[in-house]
Amino acid sequence: MVEEGQCLKRRTPDIETMERELNAWQNARNEQRARINWRFTMKRTSGKFKNH
Secondary structure (H helix, E strand, O other), X not given: OOOHHHHOOOOXXXXXXXXXXXXXXXXXXXXXXOOOOOOOOHHHHHHHHOOO
């Protein structure tokens, strides 16, 4: 998850703090129009799952 680099280096004191920090982080990512760099293609995916 992308959040791992943001949150897991320290303990969060309570759920309210976590929600507030995640909302701020999400808003910043949205403002940056951050994109996901998928590491697979449809061709590779179809090959992996053709037997399922």
